[in-house]
Amino acid sequence: MPVSAGGPVVDGGPSVVVGGDVRGARTLEYQPALDGLRALAVGAVMAYHGDVAWMRGGYLGVDVFFVLSGYLITTILVVEWSRTSGISLRGFWARRARRLLPALFFMLAGAAAYAWLLAEPDELARLRGDALATLGYVANWRYVWSSASYFEQFGVPSPLRHTWSLAIEEQWYLLWPLIVLALMRVGRGGVRLLGSVSAAGAIISAVLMAVLFDPAGDWSRVYYGTDTRVQGLLVGAALAALLVAVPHELRSRSGRVVDATALIGLAGLAWCVWAAADTAEWMYRGGFFVVALSAAVVIAAAVRPRPARSGRSIRSLLSTRPLRAVGRISYGLFLWHWPVDVALTSERVGFAGPGLFAARTAVAVALAGFSYRVVERPIRVRDVLRTWRAARLAVTLTAIATVVAIVAATAGAHPLHGVRGDSALSPSAGPDKQGTEATKPSVLFVGDSSALTLAYNFDSARWHEDDWHFVATLGCGVIRGDTVSAGRTWKQQDVCRRWPRQWAAGVAKWDVDLAVVQIGAWEVLDASVDGKTLKVGTPEHSTYLAGELQEAIDVLSAGGALVAFLKVPCFGPSSSGSRFGSERTDTARVAAVNEVLATVVEANPGRAEVIDLAEWLCPGGRYAEKIDGLRVRYDGVHFDAAGAAAFWARLAPKIESLAKTPHPASGVSNSG
Numbered sequence: 001m002p003v004s005a006g007g008p009v010v011d012g013g014p015s016v017v018v019g020g021d022v023r024g025a026r027t028l029e030y031q032p033a034l035d036g037l038r039a040l041a042v043g044a045v046m047a048y049h050g051d052v053a054w055m056r057g058g059y060l061g062v063d064v065f066f067v068l069s070g071y072l073i074t075t076i077l078v079v080e081w082s083r084t085s086g087i088s089l090r091g092f093w094a095r096r097a098r099r100l101l102p103a104l105f106f107m108l109a110g111a112a113a114y115a116w117l118l119a120e121p122d123e124l125a126r127l128r129g130d131a132l133a134t135l136g137y138v139a140n141w142r143y144v145w146s147s148a149s150y151f152e153q154f155g156v157p158s159p160l161r162h163t164w165s166l167a168i169e170e171q172w173y174l175l176w177p178l179i180v181l182a183l184m185r186v187g188r189g190g191v192r193l194l195g196s197v198s199a200a201g202a203i204i205s206a207v208l209m210a211v212l213f214d215p216a217g218d219w220s221r222v223y224y225g226t227d228t229r230v231q232g233l234l235v236g237a238a239l240a241a242l243l244v245a246v247p248h249e250l251r252s253r254s255g256r257v258v259d260a261t262a263l264i265g266l267a268g269l270a271w272c273v274w275a276a277a278d279t280a281e282w283m284y285r286g287g288f289f290v291v292a293l294s295a296a297v298v299i300a301a302a303v304r305p306r307p308a309r310s311g312r313s314i315r316s317l318l319s320t321r322p323l324r325a326v327g328r329i330s331y332g333l334f335l336w337h338w339p340v341d342v343a344l345t346s347e348r349v350g351f352a353g354p355g356l357f358a359a360r361t362a363v364a365v366a367l368a369g370f371s372y373r374v375v376e377r378p379i380r381v382r383d384v385l386r387t388w389r390a391a392r393l394a395v396t397l398t399a400i401a402t403v404v405a406i407v408a409a410t411a412g413a414h415p416l417h418g419v420r421g422d423s424a425l426s427p428s429a430g431p432d433k434q435g436t437e438a439t440k441p442s443v444l445f446v447g448d449s450s451a452l453t454l455a456y457n458f459d460s461a462r463w464h465e466d467d468w469h470f471v472a473t474l475g476c477g478v479i480r481g482d483t484v485s486a487g488r489t490w491k492q493q494d495v496c497r498r499w500p501r502q503w504a505a506g507v508a509k510w511d512v513d514l515a516v517v518q519i520g521a522w523e524v525l526d527a528s529v530d531g532k533t534l535k536v537g538t539p540e541h542s543t544y545l546a547g548e549l550q551e552a553i554d555v556l557s558a559g560g561a562l563v564a565f566l567k568v569p570c571f572g573p574s575s576s577g578s579r580f581g582s583e584r585t586d587t588a589r590v591a592a593v594n595e596v597l598a599t600v601v602e603a604n605p606g607r608a609e610v611i612d613l614a615e616w617l618c619p620g621g622r623y624a625e626k627i628d629g630l631r632v633r634y635d636g637v638h639f640d641a642a643g644a645a646a647f648w649a650r651l652a653p654k655i656e657s658l659a660k661t662p663h664p665a666s667g668v669s670n671s672g
Contacts (some may be wrong), residue, residue: 033302034068035327036318037621041065042330044273046337046364049162050357057276060167060291063232064269065334067295068171068235074198077180078191078244087181095368096173097395097481098379100331104166107335108134108402110367111159114343115409120640123158128410130160135399137170139163140224142233159339164224172233198234200306205231205471206289213284215491235292237315241298262301262314265294267487277492332368332376347625352573367482425586442510443658446503447518447566449474450638454518457644471506473499477522478548481529485583489528504555514659515556515613520568521637537592545593546638551599557607562657565601568593569614572623574637584637611654613647 041061050057080087107132115127133142143164183197184190209228212221222228272291276283283291300304301314326333346352349359446449451472458468476496483490507515523545527534534541549565556563571584582591594614601608617632618624625631633644639647 009561015424017254020326031303032324034072034299035330036062036320036323037298037302037327039323039326040318041068042333042337043326045334046361049341050339050360052357054276055273057280058277058306060269060276062287063291065165065297066169066229066232067239067299068237069172070198070233070238071240071296071299072236073173073176074180074194074237074240075244077177077186078184078194079262080182081180081190087177087184089181091541092177095171096170099376100170101168101395101398102375102379103332103371104134105373105398105402107339108160109405110336110339112405112409114159115406115509118157118343118348119410120634120642124410127158127160128406130158130163131406131410132403134160134163134166135402137167140165140226140229142166144224146218158343159342162334162338163396168226168229169233172230176233176237182550183215191241191244193247195238198238198241202231202234202238202289203291205229205234207288209288210285215281215283221660229288231289232292232295235289235296236299239296243300243303251572258297258301259313260280262298265297266314268294269298277304277421277488279488301494329365329368329372332371336367336371337361337364340367346573347631359444364401388578403629440467441513441656443469443655443659444503444506444510444512444515444561445470445518445554446476446499446506447471448521449470450521451518453639454644454647457648459645459648462592467509469506469512472503472518473502475519475522477519478517478552479527479529479545480548481527481534483522483553484526484528484533500551503552504558507556507559507561512556512559512561514567514655515561515563517556517563518551518657520566520590520593521571521584523568523593524571524586525583536589542592542596545596549597550604553600553604562658563604563607563610564609564655565597567610567614568597569610570621572617572625572633585623609658611651611658613650613654616650617647 041064044055044058044061044064046058047055048061052058067453077087077092080092111127111131115124119127129142130139131259133139139160143161179197180194186193191297205228209222209225209231210227212228213219269291272287272294276287276291280287298314304315337360340360342362344356344363346356349356353360445455445468450470451470452474455470455472458470473495475493476498476499480492480499481499482492503515506512524536526536527541527544532540534544553563568590570587570590573585598610601610613623616627619627623636627646630642630646632639632646634640634643
């Protein structure tokens with residue numbers, strides 16, 4: 001997140017950094033180039049979230065902000081020490097609260113309005129938790145513990161997902177002044193010790209990220225973890241200590257060298273923003289550290305002493321008026337752009353593509369501008385909330401009001417039928433066969449994330465005649481291979497390769513009479529199996545998929561159960577940024593998968609059936625955003641609450657009929 005829209009507030013002014021040696025410095029000089037760098041960083045993040053195809057690495061704008069924050073905050077603390085031989089912790093924290101919290105509270109009020117007006121019922125419980133975690137500045141660890149990076153790919157994204165970086169920075173603001181104070185008290189070598197500790201800490205953090213990174217597991221631990229992401233902040237802190245230690249004269253003479261190095265760093269940042277997709281494994285093995293170093297050399301050039309002769313330099317390029325204007329409101333832009341993206345979906349506004357991105361940007365700029373002029377700036381420049389007591393009282397009262405608003409807006413949240421909040425679901429809507437109601441037919445529903453959304457919204461009170469059980473996992477179909485899309489390979493979770501064991505355990509536990517399988521969202525994508533890419537529709541892919549489907553039948557019918565596959569429907573364009581949307585909407589791929597499915601089912605008479613509701617989901621073979629006036633699949637793939645209810649109204653009777661109908665696998669003829 002941006003540490004400031006116009007620079008950190010020190011003594012009421014938009015002061016940023018010293019132009020030279022801080023020893024004896026009494027004021028901090030405003031550096032317009034840093035506003036320009038902020039503008040580029042927030043623009044990259046907005047483009048990334050807006051699915052701009054050539055900005056695959058736009059998420060790295062956050063890392064630029066981390067380095068900026070580390071540099072600016074460390075410089076502010078060192079300057080205060082040089083001026084007063086001490087650091088006022090209360091004063092520092094009060095300034096941070098005055099600068100950051102008003103805009104955050106304003107944005108959270110907007111999130112409450114979203115919850116009240118637009119959010120689906122099954123979003124509310126998660127949104128309430130996200131808001132409370134945001135207020136407590138622990139959102140990053142909440143997303144680590146809930147594997148949120150994976151949920152973001154398949155569900156309606158939380159409008160507060162971006163606050164993970166705010167949490168890391170606030171944790172930094174809380175602890176770093178204490179560390180700086182302790183190190184500066186060492187004596188004349190305090191600044192050098194500070195630089196050494198910062199550099200060592202940055203390296204340790206980068207190494208920890210590489211060690212903890214598991215390509216086959218969930219990446220959220222290393223992406224959101226404070227310990228693994230603090231490397232950027234510490235690189236910025238090390239830069240601050242270095243610039244403080246370098247004499248002003250030497251910095252002036254080395255201007256050309258600094259500019260040349262910064263051009264290389266800026267080019268490296270530009271290349272990463274263009275090419276380093278969020279799934280690039282090398283980013284977690286030193287890539288983030290390289291990005292931080294690149295940002296640091298750009299900052300060094302942006303704040304170097306003004307040259308005697310004017311000329312084109314990194315400093316002047318970043319100081320242009322348009323960039324400065326965007327930089328001043330960058331904090332508000334960061335806060336508002338993502339909630340606006342979540343609220344203004346193509347379904348709600350009626351158009352998509354560049355037009356939608358432009359509309360979202362315009363709304364975010366308007367909200368950020370309003371926040372800057374009406375909410376943030378009055379508190380910054382006027383003599384309000386400057387004492388520790390006043391700031392503490394204001395923050396406490398506003399936080400209470402915000403909590404009340406969030407809780408009230410999300411009061412309609414429900415417990416999702418007791419389902420856990422992780423990526424795998426294995427609930428049971430009725431007793432085991434060993435229970436007192438063992439005479440009821442037992443139904444096992446298995447599948448991928450689409451099956452999971454149906455399970456979330458299963459009405460056990462309505463469909464009570466059968467014994468229903470669910471085993472569904474986000475991101476897991478029957479293909480046990482990595483996904484290949486747009487020339488890139490996306491690692492599959494280890495858990496996805498264990499579906500035969502999971503399904504077999506469910507069959508044994510619940511003595512299943514009927515197993516229902518819902519797959520397709522992953523089967524319509526190319527797969528990498530044993531190092532070979534299998535393209536949908538080719539004989540190689542069809543043969544492999546047929547083998548997986550046959551194993552599914554063998555596993556699920558081992559106890560005599562009938563296996564019913566839901567015919568794969570067409571899929572719609574994603575409104576939540578799925579990177580596979582264009583391939584999933586290819587009806588030829590869907591037809592190829594259904595052809596293989598039909599062939600396998602025909603080869604297993606009496607053991608397998610196909611339930612065809614694809615025509616209802618795709619009238620005339622085409623995806624429809626609304627069916628009978630109702631939105632069924634909120635992102636073109638997954639069911640929301642109302643859509644699931646409508647789908648269950650058509651699916652459940654078919655399942656009940658099949659569950660009660662004897663079939664050859666149990667020794668009695670099947671009536672179909």
